[in-house]
Amino acid sequence: MADDSNSGFGEGVLHTTRGASGKPEIRVKKHYEGHRERLRERFDEAGADALADYELLEMVLFRSVPRADTKGPAKELLNRFGSIGEVLGAPEHRLKEVPGIGEAAARDLKLIAAVTQRMLRNEVRGKQVLSSWTQVLDYCRAAMAYEDREQFRILFLDKKNALIKDELQQTGTVDHTPVYPREVVKRALELSASAIILVHNHPSGDPTPSRADVEMTKLIISTAEPLGITVHDHIIIGKKGHSSMKGMRLI
Incomplete structure (x- = not known):
């Protein structure tokens, strides 16, 4: 799959739409928007196994990083910590040291870790x-x-x-x-x-x-x-x- 972060369009692509008045309006579509759409389609059609670890982390970050590229931060998380498990297990303050990972993104990652732990604990309770x-x-x-x-x-x-x-x-x-x-x-x-x-x-x-x-x-x-x-x-x-x-x- 092509790396959208290296697209020749840089900031984005010009798209013509129609506003409330019906007149044509030009909007710049960011390069990462199309990438997100394609990633969601692959996940929906082929499932999680069709995605690399960094791509799963990208999707996790979509909501907490709504207006920026998440591929770079996702790859850097894996480079720094080593695996998805180590990313989720990392302390929140260390997650926020990664460029592009702010408070919301770090909290979402720790939330997933907490849900995973709760699910596994419930598997053995009783x-x-x-x-x-x-x-x-x-x-x-x-x-x-x-x-x-x-x-x-x-x-x-x-x-x-x-x-x-x-x-x-x-x-x-x-x-x-x-x-x-x-x-x-x-x-x-x-x-x-x-x-x-x-x-x-x-x-x-x-x-x-x-x-x-x-x-x-x-x-x-x-x-x-x-x-x-x-x-x-x-x-x-x-x-x-x-x-x-x-x-x-x-x-």
Whole structure:
């Protein structure tokens, strides 16, 4: 497909229309208007799979950037952050650093991220988490993989291992989150949870557990076990994937 941003027309194309008086009027049609129409037609006729990632982002930006070319900002978002997931996971202030992305566009991108997370969370709410592991991982990745600071999240489960509540407990720095085992267990008791799954992210992208991660997890297990609360797993989320301490036989 031709790149409209390199069109020889520059600012736009002259079109003759008729105004309210019926007299001919000349209007300059911006080059991006025809591009938007063609992009919408491709989406309607062939679906999302027919569009590149930057083209999907262009369409997202149509409403929040109504009178400017969105191809450049969409491509720059991907160049800067790497993928659609990383764009949606980026903090709002970093999105606004991209030329052409203002407050409205950044808010719309974060809104899509929030809707996606809510949809994925609803997929696991009320279900037996251990038998819906893929959906759990999808939700955790969407919620945490692209955060630029460590977050510590807990999934609280009932006796049937169905999700009671999902809570973000702590937000720390780029490589550390303070976790207090007594507070973790206290919250589980308040919710009458029989089991928990611990989740935190590594902003570096590498989900490999550190020695401190393992020691902290074992301390939570030893605090929770006498009170009848089982720690099923501790999942670490990174841009490059995830790791399971139980799967790695670290707990």
